[in-house]
Structures are given as structure tokens and as C-alpha cells.
């Protein structure tokens with residue numbers, strides 16, 4: 139099953155490489171990884187999406203917790219949560235395709251953020267499967283380039299991840 | 302600052318080798334007398350010495366190596382300590398900070414290279430941080446599940462021309478690191494109830510009992526319950542080897558009775574052991590009728606390979622102490638009749654196959670005989686530091702360890718070359734103790750240069766070289782799985798070890814007949830202030846048995862070259 143694991147990490151040199159190293163060393167897979175500082179300058183927040191059975195996920199969270207730089211770990215998929223990912227997608231947009239792309243982007247509530255006579259660049263934010271759906275709705279013919287941010291997640295309700 | 306911080310941490314010995322990046326530190330070492338530096342002949346030996354110091358004393362050992370090749374030479378030693386959860390602080394020199402990343406002379410990314418084999422690592426970027434970093438390094442190395450910590454220090458961080466405020470912190474607080482200091486009482490209660498209800502229990506204990514200082518508690522609990530105890534390779538000495546309740550080591554080369562008891566048990570109390578593949582054999586066939594209580598300081602060790610029915614995260618000592626209290630206060634007591642039947646079964650296994658080997662299939666001395674003699678001559682009280690191979694397994698099987706922290710071997714990584722430096726590290730801290738290095742002619746040559754260090758520091762280690770003129774363990778596998786094609790497992794052109802020892806200024810002895818062994822060994826151990834290299838010729842063709850059949854269950858074993866369970 140796919141899990142979204144959120145990690146609060148000391149904002150120290152080498153901390154990120156320890157997390158990434160753990161995944162490769164122990165043969166865990168990383169689907170996506172995002173990391174950025176938080177409102178507290180001493181902490182970074184990292185989100186990993188990974189696939190594994192319960193035993194593997196349990197081992198991943200245990201090993202993450204063991205890393206000295208890791209302050210907190212939570213598997214967001216264990217509770218109610220919101221996940222978002224940002225995608226920018228550059229498309230060939232001429233002739234009939236131009237209007238079609240615009241229409242599809244509207245349906246998905248995407249925004250066109252860059253325009254040339256022959257291209258559109260669309261920005262779309264949502265859960266990963268929504269981004270996937272958008273890509274398949276467009277078809278491969280017009281896609282020139284795709285860049286995705288990787289997943290960020292947060293728990294619903296009062297629950298927070300704090301040190 | 303580095304040396305002062307080490308002194309304030311209470312460090313007595315550091316093992317190391319100088320180089321460009323460390324010259325400031327070595328100069329500081331020269332100008333003081335509190336911290337004694339031991340100069341090895343290869344950095345790997347420095348790390349093994351520090352490691353063995355920790356295994357024998359429980360306190361973190363310290364190694365000091367220069368940047369580049371010094372640091373990479375230390376890698377094997379760091380990995381060895383990591384695999385066996387040994388507290389150690391390794392200080393590595395680094396090129397000047399402004400040169401980092403430029404492929405400067407003797408630069409290696411030690412933080413990167415060591416990352417998968419350390420508990421944690423620090424890189425110093427401001428000299429004034431050194432005391433706090435050293436304090437944290439020791440704290441992390443020695444608490445929780447212990448492990449090696451690397452502190453990488455660029456040369457300019459130790460420049461004597463600059464002066465900083467120095468204060469050694471009294472304590473450390475790390476918001477992201479707080480090892481547990483006791484187990485969950487509810488879990489311990491549940492575990493105790495299960496323990497008391499068992500009919501065929503086994504206490505299976507590992508290195509966590511040794512490093513966690515829980516041997517006394519283990520003995521007390523085992524005596525209260527009258528349950529059998531088996532130790533892992535790392536756990537030997539945690540329970541007295543001569544005790545009736547001790548059923549030997551378990552696992553790949555474990556005793557017949559220990560592996561049989563495990564397989565047929567209905568309850569396994571695992572303490573500070575990690576169900577590794579050399580213990581469990583085929584996981585799908587592992588102990589089919591047993592419920593499992595698993596006590597470990599490291600949550601990640603629990604249910605990693607074998608699922609625990611009752612997991613208890615906590616230090617072995619505190620958890621066992623709580624169990625002792627509960628058992629003592631409990632109205633319910635072990636099922637005496639069932640336990641009696643269980644012991645009858647175990648004793649039957651024991652008499653059927655326990656601890657025997659053939660002496661009639663060769664006119665050569667048997668390696669097992671040598672270890673039994675060592676056990677006898679030293680009363681089971683010596684520090685036995687082993688290398689890796691058949692000799693290691695014979696030592697584990699036939700030396701009767703009566704005390705914890707006396708059996709010192711590279712269990713997890715299996716590092717040939719560990720034995721001699723390890724023996725040196727122990728002898729240094731216990732100058733009057735009997736310290737034996739049990740080794741083979743293959744392993745000893747991996748760090749033989751340390752005979753020179755032994756001379757310099759008068760370390761009267763007794764080297765017991767079980768010379769079978771072959772890489773015996775490799776050869777055994779080739780005999781069993783490759784139709785005896787001995788590909789590169791034969792040690793041609795062996796040196797004359799007696800002369801070699803003498804060349805280094807030590808005593809050498811060659812023993813070829815069993816009838817000479819006892820006298821020679823007694824003579825060697827009587828030379829309290831000399832290193833004696835005993836080159837003992839043993840049967841080349843001997844195999845280590847029992848040996849579990851690959852991917853079988855615990856009870857599937859070869860018992861001799863021709864007999865199988």
C-alpha cells in the first residue's frame with residue numbers, strides 16, 4: 139500500500155542524506171520526496187511517499203525514528219489527511235488542441251501560467267491521482283515536459299506534527 | 302580543545318595514528334599526560350582496539366585517525382562495531398574547511414563514507430563547538446542501543462593560534478534523541494504471565510544482555526524459574542557456561558540441544574537478541590509452536606524478522622529486574638511437572654549429541670581439544686578475543702565462559718583481523734588479566750603488524766593460533782557444497798610464526814602433539830609479562846558441527862560429516 143510519511147528533521151547539514159541513505163541502504167522504495175524549511179528555522183519538514191506492506195512501513199518508521207536528526211515521524215495515511223502535489227506541464231498548443239487544452243485545464247481547475255503562440259504551460263495542484271488523471275485526459279501527444287513537486291501532506295483537524 | 306574535551310570526558314586511552322590533518326591534535330597530545338595515546342601500526346587496529354576496550358569495559362573506546370587513507374582504513378573497524386552495537390567514538394581528521402569538496406590532498410568524504418555504518422556523525426564547522434560535539438558523541442555512542450559515532454574535524458578547527466572560550470557541558474539534551482530507560486509495565490506483566498504458564502520455555506539471550514549489563518538479572522530470573530538458557534554468539538558469558546541450566550550456543554553452529562529446544566519450545570523469551578539469519582535458519586520454518594516475548598532496547602529490532610507476540614522496548618537490565626519482582630510476588634509459579642519433563646527431554650538431547658567431536662579419525666590434534674585446554678588452563682576466566690573462521694566457532698562452542706564481557710568477537714560483520722587488536726585493547730585496560738587471542742593462520746596475517754605495537758606497549762597477549770594451514774571455514778563450505786574443490790582456501794607459503802614472533806621481540810612456540818599441549822600452554826600463561834605466540838598445528842580436515850542445513854528449521858543439522866538429524 140502507498141503511505142505518506144511526514145518527518146520533522148533537524149535543519150543540519152547531512153540530515154537529509156541520512157534519510158535518503160536509510161531508504162537505499164535498507165532497500166525501501168521512495169516514490170516521491172519533498173523537503174523544505176518550516177516556520178521554525180531549526181527544522182525542516184520532509185514528506186516521503188513509499189509503497190510497502192505493514193511490516194515494511196513499520197520498519198521504515200522505526201528506522202526513521204532512530205536517526206538522531208529526526209525529531210518526529212508520522213504516517214499520515216494512518217489517519218484523515220490532505221495530500222497535495224503541484225505540477226507544471228508544458229504542452230504543444232496550436233490549432234484545435236489549443237482550445238481543448240484550455241477546456242481540460244478548466245475542468246481540472248488548472249491555471250495556464252505561461253503562454254506562447256505554440257505552447258501552454260499549465261499549473262495544477264491536487265492529490266497525485268488527480269494529476270495523473272489530468273495527464274491521461276490530455277493524452278501523450280501534446281505533452282512536452284512535466285515537472286511535479288512530489289507530495290506534501292498534513293493531517294486533518296486539530297492534529298499537528300510538532301517537536 | 303579536542304584533547305581537553307577527551308580528558309574531561311574521562312577518557313584514559315585513545316588508539317590512533319597521526320597524519321597531516323591531525324598534527325595540531327597530536328601536538329596537543331604531546332604536551333599533556335592525562336590522556337594516553339597508543340600508536341598502532343594500521344588504523345584498522347586502532348578501531349578494533351577501541352572497540353574491544355568498549356566490549357570489555359562497557360565504556361566507549363576512542364580512535365583517532367587522519368583524513369583520507371587514515372579514515373578509510375578505519376572503515377572496517379567502524380562497520381565491525383556498528384554491526385555488534387559497540388559504543389565507540391572515532392575522531393577523523395579532515396582537510397582544511399575551505400578545501401573541502403576540491404579533491405584536496407588526502408580528502409575523502411568521511412561523513413558520506415561512514416554514514417551507513419555509524420549511529421551518528423558530526424562534522425565540526427566552528428571550533429567553539431568542539432566540546433559540545435564531543436560530549437554529544439559520547440552520549441549518543443553509549444546510550445540506547447550503543448554504536449559508533451564519527452566526529453570529522455577539519456584541520457583549521459584545531460589550529461592552536463586561535464583561542465576560544467572552553468566549557469565542557471555537564472549534560473546533553475537532544476530533543477530528537479531520548480532512549481528509553483524502562484520497559485512498559487503492562488507489557489512486562491503480560492509477558493511474565495505468559496512466561497509462568499510455559500511448559501517448554503527457552504530463554505534466548507544475546508549481546509544486549511552483555512552490553513546492557515544484565516547478566517546478574519538474567520541469572521537470577523533463570524534460577525527462579527529453572528528454565529533452560531541459550532546464548533547467541535554475541536551473548537556468550539551472559540549466563541555461566543558451566544551452569545546446568547546452560548544449553549549452549551544456538552544457531553548455525555549452535556549445540557544440538559539448544560537448537561532442538563528452540564524448535565520444540567512453546568515459549569521463547571528473547572532478551573537483547575535480534576533473531577538474525579545465523580540464528581533462525583529458514584524463517585518460514587522457525588520454531589513453529591513458540592510464542593515469542595522480545596525484549597530489546599531498539600524498537601527496530603523487534604518484529605524485524607520474526608514477529609513478537611509480546612514486544613517490550615527497554616533496557617534488558619531494567620526489564621528483567623521488573624520481571625524478577627513480578628515472578629517473586631506472583632502466586633502463580635512455573636508448572637514444575639511440565640518443566641521437569643522438559644528438562645528430561647533436553648538432557649536426553651544433551652546426552653545423545655551434546656558437545657562431542659571425534660578424535661579417532663586423525664592422528665593430528667583437534668582444534669576443539671586446544672580450546673578445551675585453554676578453558677581448563679585459564680579456568681574459564683580469560684578474556685578470549687577471537688578472529689573469524691572455524692577457530693572462532695570452536696572457541697564459542699568449547700570455551701566455558703563464566704563471566705560476561707570476556708568473549709570478544711566480531712559476530713555481526715565477521716571481520717578477519719579483529720582478534721589481535723581486540724586482545725591488545727583488552728590487555729591494555731586489564732594489564733594483569735589473562736588475555737588470549739584465538740586465531741587462525743589466515744586471520745592473524747590480516748593484522749600481524751600489530752605485534753610491533755604489542756612490543757612497544759608491553760602487551761603480554763597469548764596468541765593461540767589454530768594452524769590448520771587453510772582458510773578452514775571456507776574450505777568446510779567447499780567440502781560441503783562444492784564437492785571439495787578447494788578454490789583458494791589453502792594457505793600456501795605460511796611464514797614460520799615462531800621466528801616471526803621472535804623477530805618482533807616476542808616468544809614463539811610451536812606445538813604439534815596433543816601430549817605437549819598442556820605443558821606448553823601453562824608455560825605460556827605463566828609468562829605474565831611476555832607475549833607468546835603459540836603456533837598450534839591442528840587437523841586440517843576438521844569441520845565445525847553441528848551445522849544447520851541451509852534454509853531448514855532450527856532442528857535440521859549436520860552432526861558430523863556423515864550424520865544428519
Ligand SMILES: Cc1ncc(C[n+]2csc(CCOP(=O)(O)OP(=O)(O)O)c2C)c(N)n1
Nearest residue numbers: 690691692717741742743744771772773774
Ligand atoms: C576480512 C575478511 N575477509 C574474508 C572473510 C571470509 N572468511 C571467513 S572465515 C575465512 C577463513 C579464515 O581462515 P583462518 O583465519 O585460517 O581460520 P580457520 O577457519 O582456518 O580456523 C574467510 C576467508 C572474512 N570473514 N573477513
Ligand SMILES: [Mg+2]
Nearest residue numbers: 741742771773
Ligand atoms: Mg586456518
